[in-house]
Amino acid sequence: LAERNTTAAAPVKESNLSSSVLPARCSEKTMAAEEAWICSICREARGDIAYAIPCKHVFCLGCIQRWARLRDSCPLCRTAMETIRVSVRGDNEYVECIVSPPAVPVPVGFGPTTGPSGTAASAPPSAPPSPEPMAAEQERVGGLLPEVWAALFRERRDILDPVLPWLEQELRRNGELRWWKIS
Secondary structure, three states: OEEEEEEOOOOOOOOOOOOOOOOOOOOHHHHHHHHOOOOOOOOOOOOOEEEEEOOOEEEEHHHHHHHHHHOOEOOOOOOEOOEEEEEEEOOOEEEEEEOOOOOOOOOOOOOOOEOOOOOEOOOOOOOOOOOOOHHHHOOOEOOEOHHHHHHHHHHOHHHHHHHHHHHHHHHHHHOOOOHHHOO
């Protein structure tokens, strides 16, 4: 997410309800409960409020930034987010974080290489971002699904060269032939 400081010509404001709009039977306790804002993602009352632009849905800053790293659409209405707006000093000055589509990260050193025949070796196919629920995102390691890692390691075995001495040492130290049990 890239940031830019902006002075708002027309700042985003939460609507304030005047007492004349509220029903006469509302008590002070009820009004206080209605004024407490809760983030739609983490369900907590937070002070770091951020707006998804252009839909202007409100979230806590941490939640919407984590969401934007995975998806570029609003978690409530699925509208494509352009920026995340956070008020800095009052309503007239804010920081906007530009939301870009999430990219599948590529490990360091991985890229097109020249093969023995002088042709460029092709990278393994990357997994497209899936519209699965957030639970599926937790299965990713380093932003990639295990199947993508497996294809990467099959295609470029040399990527594992730096860790092979360590792996052999761990196998000998633990005396384990069952390498998959090493933590």
